[in-house]
Amino acid sequence: MGILQRGFTTETSFSNVNAKNGFFANAHGLEVRTSSIDYDSSSRDVDLPYHKVNHFKITNNTSLDLGNHTFHLDLGYQNNNREEHSEPIPHGYMPTPPDSKERAFNKNTYTLNVKDVFKPNAKHDVVVGLNMEYQDNNIGGWGGFLIPEYTRFTVGAFGYDQFEINKNLHLQAGIRYDFGVVDTHSYFDWYPSTRNNDDNTTSNIYLQRSQDKTLNFGSTSASVGLSYLRNKTTYKINIGKSFRMPLSNELASDGGVNYHMYRYEKGNLDLDPEASYQLDMEVDYSAKKFSVALSPFVNFFDNYIYLNPTSSYYETLQIYEYTQAKVFRVGGELSASSTVLKNVTLNASAEYVYSRQTSGPKKNFTLPFSPPLSGRLSANYQFKDLLFFNSPQLSAELKVAGAQNEIVPPEQITAGYQVLNMAFVSKLNTSKNSLPIEMRLKLNNVFHTKYFDHTSFYRLIDVPEAGRNISLSLTIPF
Structure with missing residues (x-):
């Protein structure tokens, strides 16, 4: 939603995405044989362990035209709430947890971007601006953490100029300074662990996993370039x-x-x-x-x-x-x-x-995780309109990747592969008074090729990429 007036526009957008996905139980460190969950009862249910994510976002984009100067203001807020759930079982010195919430992660992010676009004369196009961001990350659960609680503040100021030397030759130059502060918070296990002392005695202590520390960073970036049209x-x-x-x-x-x-x-x-x-x-x-x-x-x-x-x-x-x-x-x-x-x-x-x-x-x-030499070859055919299909298009794409023999031990060498994907895209005219629906039908990995992507995290556990699969998506404007 927004406001559109002469010399002034403002638009505010809202989005909320929610998802729940299961983990591989064995990869999660659980012993499936001793679990009370029947993991084979269905191929579609989501049992423990699983994680759920909710991402909420609000953004506002505002522009103000004052003749020689055009000001742009972008404001944003994001909340990322994520939880990992697992069977509450004792492990090592950790007793049986009270619930299934192994980890919780809640991050709030606030952003501010402002810039001024202006032309001091006919030869120059200048942009100056400021970027700011603040993050506040909180954690919970009984299973430790991936990232401890922290706050992070960054600010950057920049200037950019495009100078027209002549009609076909332009010079671009920019400079930017960034400063940031990261403040990490301490974390201790919620249960005691036994440790051997130098005098042959033992102590029960709450192990510290992270520490309070404030880190400051700052530096200048710059670039200069030429573009020439002949x-x-x-x-x-x-x-x-x-x-x-x-x-x-x-x-x-x-x-x-x-x-x-x-x-x-x-x-x-x-x-x-x-x-x-x-x-x-x-x-x-x-x-x-x-x-x-x-x-x-x-x-x-x-x-x-x-x-x-x-x-x-x-x-x-x-x-x-x-x-x-x-x-x-x-x-x-x-x-x-x-x-x-x-x-x-x-x-x-x-x-x-x-x-x-x-x-x-x-x-x-x-x-x-260095990618190998890769290439893509695609062909697209545009059909004439047929029935309620508007601008239908059929495409085929062959992706070829070479073997990756350049690795960092203990990485594994990954063989090359060739994969064919196909797609049919069209607009659907459902009525004269409504905008067309956009349809996309995809057939991926047509020949059901078994292959590994060297840059994928699934490569670490020798899980190949997806086999033959079909997807249908519809975009309905309203």
Whole structure:
């Protein structure tokens, strides 16, 4: 809902998404043979263990045109409420819990973005602005945590200018400063554990899993680039420095098993902000019936943050630790499109990224979860309108991925694969006085190919990607 007037617009949106999904009981660490739940009674019920999520969001976007200046104001609030439930059984020193709520996670996020777009003269397009965000994360349950309670505040100010050197040549330049504060809170087990003392005695103590700590981060980012148009070809080149604060899970994850990813994650409070220096280019040729684009890049990270797999295990799950290393990356994407017949369009694309750690314990290795060389080839056929089908279109896409032999031990090598997907898309005219319904029918993995995605967390437990499946979606405007 909103207001639209001359020189002023404001729009407010609301959304609420609720979901309940089950976990694999064995991957969750439960012994199915001793459980009172009949897991085989139905293939469609959702028994313990499971998790449920409710995400509520309100956003407001406002624009005010004052002639030479146009102001944009974006406000937002999000609440993410998530719970994990499991059978309350004793484990180690932990007695039988009082209920099934193993973990609770409630995060409130408040955002403010404001910017001013103006033209000081005919040659310049300038944007200046400010971004602010505040997060408040609370936890509960008897099963520890993935991320402890924390608050996070970030603020960033930026300026951007596009300068027209001549009709076909433009210079873009921008600068930004970011500052952030992360405040993590301490957490102790709710039950005592027995520990051996140096004098051969024992003590019952409540183990501390996280600590109170305040971390401050700040840095400047900048970029400069050129774009040049010659006939039907556009050339672009950019060079810049970027900055990223460590996320809360990268800093403070510890004390809990991530059942979604089938691994045990440990954060690192000593992480520094991530800094990257990048050079990227793009050449784009576009004609009436044919287009092709090439976009290579190269960048170097002083302290790239990543999740490092170790050879240690916790309760049968592999331990991953957030760490940093100097990293060199180079890669790019090549894409092409052609209209071979009036109603037939062909598209092709390929992408590849080469990564190499140049410091740290995994020096000369790639990065974990690095994607292999991959490509897509698709064909689209546009039919004439038929009955109540408006602009019906049939498409087929072949996805090809090479083998990934570049791994970080103890990762496993993943074989290449080829998968064919098909789709039928159309608008449905149900009546003259209503907007058309958008229909999308998909047939994925047509040949029921068994394959593994190297970047998927299911790869860790040797679960292949989905076999042949059909989906139908309808978008009904009102």
